[in-house]
Amino acid sequence: MSDFIEGNENGGETTPSYPPKPVVIEKTQNSITRSLMSLLLYALLFYFIFDANVAYIAAVLLVIIVHELGHFAFMRLFHYSNVKIFIVPLLGAFTSGNKQQISQRQLTLVILGGPVPGIIIGCILLWFNQDWQNDNIKMLYQTFLVINLLNCLPFHPLDGGRLIETLFFKDNFVIRLAFGIFSILALLLMFLFLYSPVLLVVPVLIGLELFNENKLQKIRKYLKEEKVNVYIDYKDLSDKNYWLIRDCLLMSFPKKYRGLEPGQHEYSVYESMLLQQTKTVLQPDLKFDLGVFGKIVWMLFYLFIFIAPIVFYYRYR
Secondary structure, three states, rough: EOOOOOOOOOOOOOOOOOOOOEEEEOOOOOOOHHHHHHHHHHHHHHHHOOOOOOHHHHHHHHHHHHHHHHHHHHHHOOOEEEEEEEEEOOOEEEEEEEEEEEHHHHHHHHOOHHHHHHHHHHHHHHHHHHOOOHHHHHHHHHHHHHHHHOOOOOOOHHHHHHHHHHHHHOOOHHHHHHHHHHHHHHHHHHHOOOOOOOHHHHHHHHHHHHHHHHHHHHHHHHHHHOOOOOOOOOHHHHHHHHHHHHHHHHHHHHOOOOOOOOOOOOOOOOHHHHHHHHHOOOOOEOOOOOOHHHHHHHHHHHHHHHHHHHHHHHHHH
């Protein structure tokens, strides 16, 4: 969460017609404490809703933590800023961070950094448990493998879907939109088959995300026609372009910002929300540094980490 203050940042461009853009002030909250509290809430809800035993809940939480720490480690390696892990009760977790310039290769490693360590750990535990024959270890390696392999399925927003999107059509919104709709249908069928009504909220959230992203994409198209650079960090955005994007948001989401009129360049009680949504309009500058050969190599690796553990499991379980 963040607040804003009135004023200019880093000496940004100011004209008499436009007030200074808000300056982001991050709240000084302990992210580790917040994550631990989210973990506790996750465990309690999991226990009471699914009536799961404590050992299984601990295994699920361990798998989630290892998975997100993998994303976290690669984000830090590639110098992302403000890297944080968020635990979402019942639904899982996600790691967020900011980096204005990122390459396909780096983003691919960030994505695969989540499931690959968990799959490797699961396979190692499976191998050693051939001699140990311990039921708790069996439950643990199954949890490592199932959660991480499910995450490798080629559906948005799972890691497998994000990988395919990054490699092949990250810059094509029409294909990304079609892929998102396909993912919604596939996940609906999968969750219905698994009898997981709680997880049905995931396709609904994807649908809302696609709806909002479609509106944001129209804003970006208009801004590009106006020669406004959307591949820029918020701190480098001029005051004029902040208020231009703000006006576009007010026109695109009139119900969300009821009572505010485009063209009235005055701070409002919604300014913090408008600031955050302005930042979502701006996009990272993705460097497409993978050729055909590189994409084939990464796809073969993706297929290997998806298929090999399944073969390994059925051979040595």
